[in-house]
Amino acid sequence: MNAFKQMTIIGVGLLGASLAKVCRERKLAERIVGFGRNAENLQRAEQQNVIDHGTTVIEDAVAESDLVVLCSPVGTIAERFREMAPHLKAGCLVTDVGSVKAPLVRDIEPMVPDAVHYVPAHPIAGAEQSGLDAATVDLYEGARCIVTPTSQTNPQAVERIHAFWQDVGMRVQVLDAAEHDFIYGAVSHLPHVVAFALMNTVGQLKTREQEDIVHLSAGGLRDITRIASSDPVMWRDICLANKTHVLDLIDRFQDALGEIKQRIEQDDAAGLKESFKNANGHRGKLVGNNS
């Protein structure tokens, strides 16, 4: 097991507090420090014994730590790294949970001090809820964690961070950051954009009596839009950070939607059936039904 004397979590929300909980339970760190902007949130995390100590002063948060995990929104991670970099001790390992990797690697790698190692990571574990109160000890259990080292990343540091995420309970896999952003743009970011757009389309429609029509829906609308309840700041940051891939994927989605639209317009029953049958096949791969 890969026990650290002290670890710091930057951003004690869903991902950060869940990580603190599992590290506490599995004794992966002797002491857990939380950094955040909101003193009241940190105080509550201390009271709940999620962290040993909370501080809004980044120097105090990281100076004695052997491991720092950045768990704040994607748009804030590089800035937090810049602030903490001069205060990191020699030998400190830094990883993160950001949902987009290439821009973080591009911005952070040039700022990494000598004798400090940054190994980017993305645990594919989460939910549509956010914040300390949504955190659970088993959020990460059995889920995939993508690690995206570069040619400059120290191999021993990669091994230790790999072991850390494994100790947390994750199945670790290495990917190039650019490929990661393409893949998760497709399987995570586009679905969120579609869910937000679908809810905006249907959500504003009213009955003749000016009542919301969503209450009249069957289970399907709820199934397809669960993730439209996700945090707007988090998803704003993800879409802007992964802009190129997200825009390309929206184009692809519009093409697929356009094909269905055209087949309906042209009363192309066979073509329409083909579009839907193809989708059945693709979803079969997703849910493990290849028949």
Ligand SMILES: NC(=O)C1=CN([C@@H]2O[C@H](COP(=O)(O)OP(=O)(O)OC[C@H]3O[C@@H](n4cnc5c(N)ncnc54)[C@H](O)[C@@H]3O)[C@@H](O)[C@H]2O)C=CC1
């Ligand atoms: N929610 C999810 O399902 C997943 C989220 N992620 C990534 O994890 C990170 C955190 O997401 P969540 O835990 O869901 O969000 P969250 O909103 O629950 O927690 C974020 C925490 O960061 C704090 N924070 C906000 N701005 C900050 C700043 N400038 N400096 C320091 N702390 C700041 C917030 O106060 C909050 O405590 C994001 O980068 C996200 O992309 C990764 C995998 C899954």
Ligand SMILES: O=C(O)C(=O)Cc1ccc(O)cc1
């Ligand atoms: O709630 C869901 O189904 C998710 O998709 C959670 C999620 C959100 C963002 C990530 O980067 C990874 C996982």
